[in-house]
Every structure is written in structure tokens, then in C-alpha cells.
Amino acid sequence: MSAELTLGPNLFHWPTEMKLDFYNRIADESPVGTVYLGEVICSKRTPFFEKHLDAVADRLERAGKNVVFCSLSEVVIKRERNLLREWAEQEGRDLEVNNTAALLYLKNKPHRIGGLLNVYNEETMAYLAGQGATHFSLLPELPRAAIVNLGSRAKTLGVGLEVQVFGRASLALSARCYHARAHERTKDNCQFVCEEDLDGMTLSTMDDEPFLAINGIQTLSYRYLDLMADMEDMKSIGVTHFRVTPHTCDMVAVTKMFDDVLHGRVTVEEGEARLRELGIDAPFANGFYRGQAGDAWVNEPISA
Amino acid sequence: MTPQPSPQRAFGGSRAFPFAPPLPLFVLRPILKRIVTKIAAENPDMFDRLGPHRHAYFLIDPVNMPFMLYLRPDPDALDFRAVSRNNQLPHVACISGTFLDLLTLMDAEQDGDALFFSRDLVVTGDTEAVVCLRNALDDVDEPIAESVADMFGAPGRMALNALRRAAETAQKRKGADQ
Amino acid sequence: MIKPELICPAGTPAGLRTAVDVGADAVYCGFQNATNARNFTGLNFTPEEMEKSVAYAHERGTKVLVTLNTFPPAGKFDLWKEAVDTCARIGVDAIIVADISVADYACRTYPDLRIHLSVQAAASSPEAIEYYVREFGVKRVVLPRIMTVSEIKGLVEEIPCEVETFIFGNHGLMVEGRCSLTNYVTGISTNMDGACSPAACVKYERDAADNMSTKLCGYTIDRFAPDETAGYPTICKGRYRAQCREGGYYAFEEPISLNASNMLPDLVKAGVHAFKIEGRQRSRAYVKKVVGAFREAVDSIMAGEEPKLADLVALTEGQKQTEGALKTKKWR
Numbered sequence: 001m002s003a004e005l006t007l008g009p010n011l012f013h014w015p016t017e018m019k020l021d022f023y024n025r026i027a028d029e030s031p032v033g034t035v036y037l038g039e040v041i042c043s044k045r046t047p048f049f050e051k052h053l054d055a056v057a058d059r060l061e062r063a064g065k066n067v068v069f070c071s072l073s074e075v076v077i078k079r080e081r082n083l084l085r086e087w088a089e090q091e092g093r094d095l096e097v098n099n100t101a102a103l104l105y106l107k108n109k110p111h112r113i114g115g116l117l118n119v120y121n122e123e124t125m126a127y128l129a130g131q132g133a134t135h136f137s138l139l140p141e142l143p144r145a146a147i148v149n150l151g152s153r154a155k156t157l158g159v160g161l162e163v164q165v166f167g168r169a170s171l172a173l174s175a176r177c178y179h180a181r182a183h184e185r186t187k188d189n190c191q192f193v194c195e196e197d198l199d200g201m202t203l204s205t206m207d208d209e210p211f212l213a214i215n216g217i218q219t220l221s222y223r224y225l226d227l228m229a230d231m232e233d234m235k236s237i238g239v240t241h242f243r244v245t246p247h248t249c250d251m252v253a254v255t256k257m258f259d260d261v262l263h264g265r266v267t268v269e270e271g272e273a274r275l276r277e278l279g280i281d282a283p284f285a286n287g288f289y290r291g292q293a294g295d296a297w298v299n300e301p302i303s304a
Numbered sequence: 305m306t307p308q309p310s311p312q313r314a315f316g317g318s319r320a321f322p323f324a325p326p327l328p329l330f331v332l333r334p335i336l337k338r339i340v341t342k343i344a345a346e347n348p349d350m351f352d353r354l355g356p357h358r359h360a361y362f363l364i365d366p367v368n369m370p371f372m373l374y375l376r377p378d379p380d381a382l383d384f385r386a387v388s389r390n391n392q393l394p395h396v397a398c399i400s401g402t403f404l405d406l407l408t409l410m411d412a413e414q415d416g417d418a419l420f421f422s423r424d425l426v427v428t429g430d431t432e433a434v435v436c437l438r439n440a441l442d443d444v445d446e447p448i449a450e451s452v453a454d455m456f457g458a459p460g461r462m463a464l465n466a467l468r469r470a471a472e473t474a475q476k477r478k479g480a481d482q
Numbered sequence: 483m484i485k486p487e488l489i490c491p492a493g494t495p496a497g498l499r500t501a502v503d504v505g506a507d508a509v510y511c512g513f514q515n516a517t518n519a520r521n522f523t524g525l526n527f528t529p530e531e532m533e534k535s536v537a538y539a540h541e542r543g544t545k546v547l548v549t550l551n552t553f554p555p556a557g558k559f560d561l562w563k564e565a566v567d568t569c570a571r572i573g574v575d576a577i578i579v580a581d582i583s584v585a586d587y588a589c590r591t592y593p594d595l596r597i598h599l600s601v602q603a604a605a606s607s608p609e610a611i612e613y614y615v616r617e618f619g620v621k622r623v624v625l626p627r628i629m630t631v632s633e634i635k636g637l638v639e640e641i642p643c644e645v646e647t648f649i650f651g652n653h654g655l656m657v658e659g660r661c662s663l664t665n666y667v668t669g670i671s672t673n674m675d676g677a678c679s680p681a682a683c684v685k686y687e688r689d690a691a692d693n694m695s696t697k698l699c700g701y702t703i704d705r706f707a708p709d710e711t712a713g714y715p716t717i718c719k720g721r722y723r724a725q726c727r728e729g730g731y732y733a734f735e736e737p738i739s740l741n742a743s744n745m746l747p748d749l750v751k752a753g754v755h756a757f758k759i760e761g762r763q764r765s766r767a768y769v770k771k772v773v774g775a776f777r778e779a780v781d782s783i784m785a786g787e788e789p790k791l792a793d794l795v796a797l798t799e800g801q802k803q804t805e806g807a808l809k810t811k812k813w814r
Binding site for chain 1: 661
């Protein structure tokens with residue numbers, strides 16, 4: 001069974017130049033097989049990078065990467081609804097759906113289901129596959145016990161199954177922008193203050209314990225997922241794709257480490273050690289996969 | 305049982321309450337026992353709702369009373385007694401509030417969450433056990449305070465009415481302060 | 483003009499009877515397991531209690547809607563399937579679902595069983611709603627609490643099903659059904675296990691100065707001074723620190739409740755089919771006061787009179803109320 005490393009959509013609002021440099025480097029140096037592009041979190045951010053999307057996609061494709069375009073996750077106001085419709089009706093691109101509204105347009109057209117859409121069980125998976133879904137990226141909170149069942153059904157259905165193995169985990173979406181709120185602004189007058197926090201804005205408890213990370217309407221874990229040590233186990237239960245999500249740390253290095261471990265070129269121990277040398281400013285977590293609190297870090301390998 | 309109102313003590317304007325000290329606590333024991341036995345006998349479903357928490361000991365602290373109440377809502381080993389404030393008995397959770405708030409809460413006349421929001425009700429210890437007890441009591445149809453009062457005939461009902469009036473007055477006073 | 487149904491919460495059979503007796507048009511409730519999003523200890527109905535409660539309600543002309551509004555994790559679908567079977571067998575008036583698999587099973591197996599789309603499905607656009615109507619024949623959608631009255635009016639005109647809006651109770655702007663904050667801290671999933679901030683993980687600690695700290699599995703999610711009103715122990719209602727702020731602030735939402743009583747006439751005019759009161763975890767006292775007050779208000783509006791509303795602020799979270807998103811989008 002082939003296993004492929006993918007680069008999830010960039011969830012944060014990086015300056016355009018920084019994003020362009022980032023994807024150029026990924027094209028030139030990263031071993032990832034698939035790159036997901038597009039603004040997933042905030043419709044107000046879309047104009048900044050929209051004009052570069054096709055060029056970036058072409059550049060990545062020339063470098064041998066498979067490129068997928070992602071939809072917005074929250075679609076409420078007219079502008080977002082129009083954006084989503086245009087997105088769903090574009091031709092010639094692989095599409096990953098992050099809001100149910102897009103499913104209205106994509107019936108019987110091949111598409112992917114994103115990690116922000118609620119697919120918790122094999123019946124929902126089968127239903128969506130019957131309507132054209134070819135690939136499922138899972139929610140970070142799904143435990144191994146559920147993924148086992150999803151894995152075997154994915155095999156029967158002949159669809160891809162993807163799990164996030166690195167980066168902050170998306171925990172919640174909102175109708176309200178929490179970045180704007182923190183700066184006592186409204187979403188309409190946010191002045192793109194989220195640009196200040198390239199990996200999200202840390203929220204700490206009243207006891208100054210770092211807890212969560214805010215990214216506009218999204219709330220993420222403060223801790224970074226690191227499921228490097230579980231990838232072998234995931235392969236054995238039917239996971240076909242392994243997603244790392246972009247952060248400001250050296251992502252070429254991160255993708256190389258995960259790819260090396262995934263394909264057995266280096267040991268898990270060595271990979272984990274290298275990951276910890278990158279100086280990521282937050283602890284790691286692997287609890288969700290183990291059916292424990294998501295913020296937990298468990299050293300022991302998972303037992304089947 | 306003869307009510308023994310204490311003229312020199314007034315807590316929350318409830319001097320007509322029949323259990324008022326200086327009644328020795330052991331005198332309360334058979335009364336309290338009768339109350340829980342009656343409720344338990346008439347509402348057996350309540351214990352299913354309690355699940356494993358039926359074996360737990362709860363400390364109920366009427367903050368304006370000189371004693372506390374100690375409850376194990378276990379149908380096979382019911383326990384409900386008044387204990388001294390100095391008594392350090394093991395318990396999974398403690399629920400504190402004025403006697404009236406606790407009484408009306410038990411009677412589904414007041415909403416527990418509302419009392420919690422206003423900080424009139426304080427919960428420490430095993431929160432789940434308390435929430436579970438609250439939910440179980442809320443499914444008891446009969447007004448518990450009423451039937452307790454009925455057990456003491458006319459004086460009991462008078463005492464309850466006096467308590468209610470005191471509560472209303474206190475509520476109004478609180479409202480006027482805001 | 484449509485007379486909106488008043489949809490009322492019940493956490494126990496006694497709560498259901500109270501809601502029926504004070505004039506609910508329909509009561510919504512759930513089973514004692516993970517199939518509903520208020521899976522709290524001591525709360526909810528056994529299948530037998532549900533059957534008896536449905537009989538009690540139907541004898542008095544009240545409908546019963548059963549919440550099956552969680553997401554079955556892979557391998558556990560049978561529990562949700564059984565719940566749908568039970569609902570069909572005992573003749574509930576509708577099921578309120580969130581997951582595609584549950585909706586699909588119900589509409590294939592029991593074509594006559596009415597399906598309402600739960601707010602947990604997070605259908606926040608006409609397109610998303612239309613998808614569920616097209617695929618599963620959904621008859622009514624419960625709208626997220628993020629729309630203005632004029633948006634609701636537009637939606638009513640645009641979508642091919644009935645609309646239910648919240649008018650009282652919990653006010654949250656987190657997208658319901660898309661939140662795993664509780665699972666991140668406790669290992670219990672709101673979507674899969676049906677509990678947000680389960681009480682077993684909540685501790686209240688008082689310090690010497692009588693401040694109360696709310697702790698969820700060790701994380702301090704809020705701290706109240708002695709004179710401050712409190713809220714629910716949920717992560718999204720807590721106070722936190724951020725570098726750009728002095729001291730703790732409500733990063734997501736203040737402890738506050740929705741109270742749409744002043745907006746009722748406008749919502750009736752907008753063509754809303756049902757008004758929902760939140761609070762299956764609340765007591766009979768709450769049901770009696772809130773349902774009673776809104777019963778009178780809706781009846782007055784339909785009779786062309788000014789609605790009089792009892793003061794419900796004491797029952798609201800943090801003892802504060804808001805008209806929420808119904809009036810303005812400024813909160814975004």
C-alpha cells in the first residue's frame with residue numbers, strides 16, 4: 001500500500017510575499033506529493049492571494065506535485081455564498097470541500113472531503129462516496145478506534161483516507177472573528193490584525209498557562225499534533241495520506257522528516273529527535289488518536 | 305413533635321421553622337429519616353437516575369443554619385441526618401446556599417443554574433454527582449417541601465408558608481438593591 | 483400569518499409534563515446516551531419513559547421531537563440506528579438529526595418519519611439547507627443563532643423547508659457541531675459523546691478571598707470575583723489572557739443568554755415556523771417560567787396585542803441577556 005505525505009492548506013494569514021516564497025520552496029525542496037491550496041478560514045482574506053493561486057498551482061504541478069483547491073469552511077453571507085459557488089463550478093481542478101453547501105453543487109462530480117467537514121463514520125463516508133467523494137481527510141479529534149472502521153470501509157469504497165500528523169489541530173469554528181474581538185474591533189473593521197500572528201494568537205488561562213491558538217474565526221490547539229510515531233500503525237489500518245499543515249517553522253525540514261519516517265528511511269526515534277531540534281515554540285500532543293484528551297502527549301506507542 | 309421556635313435567633317426571618325435550634329441535632333434524626341424514607345418510597349425511579357452516585361455522601365450546607373445535612377441517597381442504605389458544623393465527615397460534594405434556596409431548589413420551584421449564576425448556590429467537590437442529584441430530584445413530581453410540611457400537619461404548613469413569605473421579601477429586597 | 487409553534491425543552495419526564503401543561507406546542511428531548519448532545523448524568527429518557535411521555539403529550543395535543551443530534555463515531559452506528567427505530571416505533575412527531583448517516587438511515591427506512599435538521603448540522607446558508615432537503619427530505623431546519631431577522635426573512639423565502647429559530651437560552655457563536663474544544667481538554671467529544679464540559683471534568687475552587695475558579699480537567703477556564711455573576715463552565719464562555727490584552731477577557735463570548743422576546747413580532751412577520759427555547763439541562767422551574775412567559779407572548783402577538791413578558795433575566799446565564807445576532811451583525 002502506497003503512503004503519501006501531503007501539505008494541508010495554509011490556515012493562517014501570511015503576507016502574500018511570504019506565502020509565495022513558501023510555496024516556491026515547497027515546490028523546489030519538499031518531498032510532499034500533494035499540496036492543498038486556497039483560503040479555508042476567512043472570506044475577507046481571499047482577495048490577497050487569489051490572483052496568485054493559478055500561478056502557484058502551476059509551479060507546484062511543474063515540480064511534480066498534485067494540487068488540490070480547498071473551499072471556505074464557513075459560508076454565511078452573500079459574498080461567501082457567491083465565492084463558494086464560483087469555487088465549486090471551476091473546471092480542471094481537484095477540489096476539497098470544507099462546507100456542506102458545496103455538496104449541493106458537486107453531486108456526481110469527483111471531489112474530496114476536507115478535514116473540517118463532519119465525517120465521523122463509515123456510513124456517512126459511504127453516502128458521500130456514492131455522490132462523488134474520492135478522498136476523505138479526517139477530523140483531528142477522531143480516535144484510532146473510529147479510524148480503523150473508516151479505514152476498512154475506505155478500502156472497500158476505493159477512496160483515499162488522510163489524517164493530519166503535524167501542526168496545530170483545528171478545534172472550533174465560529175461566526176465571530178476572535179482576532180478582531182481581541183483587538184476590540186469587529187470583523188468588518190478587522191484591518192487584518194490576524195496578520196500579526198503567523199501561527200495563531202496564543203490564549204492563556206488566567207493562570208498564564210498557554211491553552212489555545214486563535215486564527216480569525218478558528219480556534220486551534222496550542223500544542224502541535226505530532227503523530228510521527230503512529231504513521232506505521234495508521235498505514236496498517238488503511239490510512240493512505242498523511243497531512244502536515246503549514247507553520248512558520250522550517251516546513252521543508254518538517255516534510256522531509258515525516259516523509260523519511262513514513263518511507264522507512266529513518267527511524268521514528270531519529271525523526272522525533274530531529275523534529276524537536278526545530279525549536280517549535282509549543283509542546284506536542286498525540287492524545288486524540290489514542291482516544292484521550294487531545295492535549296495529551298503519550299510516549300508509549302499505540303496498542304491495537 | 306412539638307415545634308420549638310427559638311425567639312432569640314432569627315435566620316432569614318424564618319423563626320417559625322419547626323427545626324430551629326437550640327434543638328439538639330439527635331432529635332432531628334427520626335424526622336429527617338421519615339422525610340427521606342417517604343420520598344424514596346414514593347419515587348423509586350429517582351434512584352435509577354442517580355446511577356453510581358446513589359452510593360455517594362453529599363454534604364448540604366444551609367449557610368444560615370447552625371447545622372449541616374448529610375445525605376446518602378442510596379435506596380438500600382438511606383442516610384439523611386443533621387450534623388454539626390465542626391463535624392468533618394467524608395463526602396464527595398458539598399452544596400451550600402441559604403436554607404430557603406436549598407428548599408425551593410429541591411422543590412423544583414427555583415432553577416439550580418439560575419442560583420449558580422447569581423452565586424447564591426456554591427458547589428464544591430464532585431460536580432457530576434451534584435448535577436446528577438439535582439437532575440434526579442427534578443424528576444420528582446410531588447412538591448417535596450409541601451409533602452414534608454404536610455407530615456407535620458397545620459404547624460408544618462404554616463412554617464412553610466412563613467418561609468416562602470420570607471423568601472419573597474428577601475427577593476424583593478434584593479431586587480430593590482439592584 | 484403563520485402561528486409559530488413553541489418548541490420547549492425537557493430533560494426528564496417530569497420536565498416534559500411541565501412543558502406540556504404550561505402550553506408547549508412541541509417538546510424536544512433525548513435518550514439517556516450519546517445519541518443526543520445533552521448526554522449528562524441523571525438527565526434524559528429511557529425508551530420506556532419516552533414512550534409514556536409521547537402518550538402523555540399526544541393525549542394533550544402536544545408533539546414530541548426527539549434529538550438524535552450527535553455524530554456516531556465509526557463502529558458505533560448501531561446505537562443511533564436503534565434510537566431511530568425506537569422513535570419510529572413509538573410514534574414521535576419528528577427526529578432532530580445532525581449527521582448524514584443518521585438522516586440517510588431514517589429517510590430510507592422510515593419515509594414517513596419527519597426529519598428536522600439540528601443546529602448541530604451547522605447549515606448556515608440556503609445552499610447547505612437545500613442540500614439536506616434534497617438528499618434526505620428534511621422538513622424543518624433549526625437555524626444557528628447567527629442571523630439577523632432580515633436574513634431569516636430572506637432565508638424563509640429562499641429555502642424549501644420550515645424554519646425554527648432559538649428565542650431564549652444559551653447564546654453561542656461557536657459553530658455548533660463543529661467544535662472539539664471539550665475533547666481537547668477532557669477526552670470526551672461533544673459531537674461523538676454528546677457532552678460539552680461534562681460535569682465530571684468540572685471543579686469549582688474557592689480561594690481565601692472567595693474568588694471562584696472554574697477548572698476543566700486542570701485548566702482554569704474562568705475566575706469570578708465574589709460579587710461577579712457566573713456562567714456555564716464551558717471553554718467558549720471563559721476568560722483568558724492574550725498578549726494584546728490587559729488581564730483576562732472573554733475571548734469568545736460573555737456568559738450571557740439569548741432573549742428574543744422583543745423581537746418576537748418581527749420574527750412572526752418574517753414567517754418563522756417555530757420558536758425554540760433552549761435548556762434541556764435546566765430544571766422544571768425554568769421550563770415553567772420561560773415556557774409560560776413565551777406561551778402568553780406568542781398568543782398575544784397572534785391576537786394582535788402587545789406581548790407582555792415576564793422578567794426572565796434571573797434565569798439567564800451570567801444574569802445577562804442579549805438579542806444576540808437577531809438585531810445586528812456588529813458582534814462579528
